[in-house]
Amino acid sequence: MHPALLGLITITIGVSSCVGYFYLSNLFLDKVLFPARGPNAGRNINRANLIRPWLFLFPALFALGLYLAYPVVETLRLSLTERVPGGGYRWVGLDNYGQMLSEPKFWEAIRNNMLWLIVVPAMSTAFGLLAAQLTDRIKWGNIAKSLIFMPMAISFVGASVIWKLVYDARPAGTDQIGVLNALYIWFGGTEPNTWLTIPFWNNFFLMVVLIWIQTGFAMVILSAALRGIPEETIEAAIVDGASPLQIFFKIKVPQIKTTILVVWTTITITVLKVFDIVFAMTNGQWETQVLANYMYDKLFRANDWGGGSAAAMVIMLLVMPILVWNVRNARREMR
């Protein structure tokens, strides 16, 4: 069957079965199970209202449980086992972790991930804050914002192609078609560099891609926060003779501290999961490996499910503090 037709049928089946489920289950509850008539009408309505939330929630909870909660447990279990050739799994305890810790590629990935975790959120937030502050003060600020925000819509893969052209290198003596090498030669460099193969520094060239994408996100959120600052605080500072820089760093930034933290952690999570950029641009060669790509390597190139699961658990471990922090914030807000 043609996939487009299959897609259409799936939408129809999916949507109508969802609607059908909600409609029929409600009908069943109200008309058959606990009808709101007869001697027990009042009690039945109460009982129906006790059950109804779970009818509404069931499909979502089922999907969440199966696609997100169960995998967390199952990955933990798999990371302690090993696939036996021919089928089945064998308990190996912490061997996968031990094996992983002895691999230099793993430590390279950890080192690079730490670099990414420091540089990308910091730079994106800083640029985002700068862009938000500057664009809020000019007439064509909205156009500028939407142009800086645009990379957000571009896929990591598309961004990788865009930046590969920037980093492109041609043999010495010919015209350079990559902007970076053209500038380098123009400023007096002699040999063009293949930027993505220079160990250590190439990590930063990859990070630039993600910073470029995430700055728009940071800018949008921070700009809304800046606008929410009460005018009086700024007016008071102006009356007291504060300079624009002082107003920005001593009045505005402290007031949006929590928003900055939120932006920072959101980008941190994106960074931990970054896979496409490294996969498309260097595939972890020349010492650019990161955890997500390391895990993919384990899983699909080495076909080592135990090792891959162990690597995934490491990512989960790194996300954990943010997860706890988010949940605590959300609960505090609810009260």
Added chain:
Amino acid sequence: MDNIAGTKSTLSWVVNISVVVLVVLWLFPTVGLLISSFRTADQIAASGWWKAPFATEQNLKLRAAGPEVQVQQGDLYVIEGRLAEEDLDISVWGISSRAIDAYQPGEVAELKKGGTITVNADGSYRAENTEEFTGKRGQRIFVTALTPAELTLENYQNMLLSEETSDGMVKAFFNTLTVTIPATVIPILIAAFAAYALAWMDFPGRAILIAVIVGLLVVPLQLALIPLLKLHLGIGIGKGYLGVWLAHTGFGLPLAIYLLRNYMAGLPRDIIENARVDGASDFQIFTRIILPLSFPALASFAIFQFLWTWNDLLVAKVFLIDSSGQTTVMTNQIVELLGTRGGNWEILATAAFVSISVPLLVFFTMQKYLVRGLLAGSVK
């Protein structure tokens, strides 16, 4: 406000210029690829895309007419003609690939098989020989010519209109669409019902459920890959569209529920209570009141989910793409082109832009909802 304390206008200049610099920096890479996608392979290889508005020096490999057009003028056999239909601006030329810059325009070159040839700056040439020219094909001529700036749609025509030269992009485009639309529609519906229950129904454990969903928001996708692939293979879904739709639905749900619940919780209480008093059931309240009122939040999430599934590589690679090569999405196709056609920028740039164009269109038309969703979605 800038004028209150007599702020100087120089500051406003500095701000304007800084923003221009920022915007240019952010646009520059994308514009580079966009312009490259409208240039021919020769143009891309010869000069940087920023030189596209100017004429460029290019090395062309051309051929003079064959011996069949020779005419006898007195005791000389002559072949005359033009190397190209339009006027060229030749700076140097040659007749051997090892010395393509051996002659200036107007100079005379000795042909290996006897006779001479002269190429003029405008591309006209004249070959003379005392004996008859023999052989089947005309003389090869290498010229270095200044070619005028020109943008072409040829790359897009090759990619979109012709089966052989499309590098699988047309098929990938439709596959991506097939993945994206169900993966956007289905989670919205499931999430909307759940969000309503979490926002407007009172039941024990509600607070804990909301906390769990906030927690699941940040669970990395990587964790789900192996168990779910194992599950899909185990229950017979295998790799395919159904699997990728289910996966995207599952992964999109936390954000969908979170966004929609926050929005629905903010709807005016009066409307809902009035409806309850009038005897509307929860199902009716949901479909008649809440769903229409929540349109902005639904749109926000739909855009997020659309962009995310359209741009996704990892989920498609794990749950969809099998060894048959029939089910590939654009992002995967581009990564493969990066490997096999790494130097062919005209193909890469065009492929990337075909893939980027749809999200960009969505972005610019629906930006309002996207921004609103971002503001609501970041945990404050």
